[in-house]
Amino acid sequence: MTDRATFPDGPEAAPDSMAGGRSPDRLAASLFAEVLITEQLSRNLIQKALPKGMQISHFSVLNLLAHVNEERTPAQLADAFHVTRGAMTNTLSRLEWAGHVHIRPDWDDARRKFVSISTAGRAARDQAISAFMPLITGVVRDIGADRVRGALPVLRELRQRLEADPPRD
Template sequence: MKNPRKDMANALFSELLMADQLARNRLSKVLPKGMELSHFGVLNLLARQQTELSPAELARAFHVTRGAMTNTLNKLDWAGYVHIRPDWDDARRKMVAISPAGRAARDAALAAITPLIDNAVKTLGEERVRMTIPVLRSLRQRLGEDDGA
């Protein structure tokens, strides 16, 4: 017997996963040479937050392991895109801030992906996109709750 709710959930997640894959693929192609999506994500968050964050806070924000975040931060540090310093209050922790070079790299990446995103919004229509954002945000928040985040 068909279950419409199950079919709808399956269709929703199938579309989300395929859209995610396609978006990642398209975005990766237009990012500046050597920049990965994970790098852009971290630089973008640090630029928007305008404050230092610990590697653990960054790992939680992106729902990745601390090891994965450490790997990303090491690459960003090597490129000169972030400054990593000891936490003055707890020497076991580190704090991460975006560097001027990191801000410039983030801005260049944003400039590269903006036409792609603008074209998608234009194609779909601003009103449809505006109506979709709260639904996707709620879904993200709900999935984050299930993850223990």
């Protein structure tokens, strides 16, 4: 059971004996419970706003390709999203079928391919952003921009530490 279930107003509303003096294990568990619940709720919010047939994984690949504005190999994309090459191949196949990406052979190495975003893919990505951006902007507005700005450095450091090294005891 999460702290959210135990303390509906959040773990910060826990009695002082638990909140202020909580052990590092409890603090870590509370942090990751909040991150995981937030991730799931965020995915649900965004998924509902995406155009019909588009999954978050599809949008994520299109968004990265639009952002970098250059080709990537399927292996580079799999590494960027921390998924298997098989999972990325499946996502790319669906995007190619929809006309959202172009996949071409590497002329120097027949074993490799390159992926780029198509004009239709860029339009689909832009449509997706237009659909969900008002929702996430509203969440930031409701929480308060200054509070969100204050949380970003901690969340960024958490992400960077998890990307750099596996957690240590």
